[in-house]
Amino acid sequence: MDSGISGIISCYNSEAFIANTLDSIFNQTTALSSLIIVDDCSSDATIDAVHRYVTARGLDAGTVSVLPNRINLGISMSYNLGIMACRTKYAMLFSHDDISHPDRVKSTLNAFAEGAAIVCSYMDVPASGQKITLPEMPSLVALGLALGNVVPAPTVSLDVDIARQNKLYFNPQNDYAEDYDLWCQYILRGYSFHVVPEFLVAYTLHDQQASVTRQAHQKLVAERVRLQYLRSLFPFLQPEQSEVLVRILLYEKHMLGHISQSFNEAILNGMEKQSVAPGVQSVYGYVRQMLTSPVSAPVTVQ
CATH class of the missing domain: 3.90.550.10 (Spore Coat Polysaccharide Biosynthesis Protein SpsA; Chain A)
Structure with missing residues (x-):
């Protein structure tokens, strides 16, 4: 070729x-x-x-x-x-x-x-x-x-x-x-x-x-x-929940501190249990960092 x-x-x-x-x-x-x-x-x-x-x-x-x-x-x-x-x-x-x-x-x-x-x-x-x-x-x-x-x-x-x-x-x-x-x-x-x-x-x-x-x-x-x-990316959430999460991560980062502890844990636990391809794993890495770090922290996950 x-x-x-x-x-x-x-x-x-x-x-x-x-x-x-x-x-x-x-x-x-x-x-x-x-x-x-x-x-x-x-x-x-x-x-x-x-x-x-x-x-x-x-x-x-x-x-x-x-x-x-x-x-x-x-x-x-x-x-x-x-x-x-x-x-x-x-x-x-x-x-x-x-x-x-x-x-x-x-x-x-x-x-x-x-x-x-x-x-x-x-x-x-x-x-x-x-x-x-x-x-x-x-x-x-x-x-x-x-x-x-x-x-x-x-x-x-x-x-x-x-x-x-x-x-x-x-x-x-x-x-x-x-x-x-x-x-x-x-x-x-x-x-x-x-x-x-x-x-x-x-x-x-x-x-x-x-x-x-x-x-x-x-x-x-x-x-x-x-x-x-959405269902493939976050199969452990309802599509409506996934959409809210994505909107916060992309456009409303100041709202991250207002996510309930139970929802936060459901997301983190759900991602932990998934066996996913590297492209999705990079998304999960970004989501994990944003949910567990201060909003002002530099984002390094690709």
Whole structure:
């Protein structure tokens, strides 16, 4: 397997956006080894637009491969097909309509060189001025996922070997929140997010996005994923109790001293009895330190 990094794009009716996205991919300061484009049975001229771009750039089949789905399979299966077709050690996931910073590949490879299994970064939304950041401490990212999807999907890259060995693929049953579900599975399988504290992707807003066209369904699926993750993370608590605990740990640390002794002991005893993967163990380490140390004490658990 090539030690480099490939890009994977899942496209569906991307004709209006794909050229700008491809420009940002091929203007990287460190080049991708290859790009895999999975077209999910687009009804517009997406594939023609890709072929025109490839020809104009003088790119060859070894650099860009186009995999057209014969039927619409959905975003999960399309990305999975791209991951399975990948011949490099790492894969960078691209949205068909977002713009990558020129140093995205370079910064991501630096993170993988430090031993990361899955990498993400900050993301900005130029149309709204929003800046999406997340904590660099892996245990805080894991806790944040218990309240919602804090990881910007268009910024994620992964170690292909780890994904394949652990069958860490997108679940089509959770389409429209498939990314959220997969991030939770990484934590529960023992892996942590490496956060690159740079704005490496610019998110494009438009009215064709699933977050607009399938908003209600997306919320339902995301809530189901969240509750499943909460139950897996803290199986010894009720989901409502787990949510209160996480909110206090992330946003209301001044309330730690007001947790009843019996609840505190139930949490500590529950964690002690669990046999969990390293990713969850790091979360438990953080929770344990926060519950047993003064709020002002420095946090060292990763």
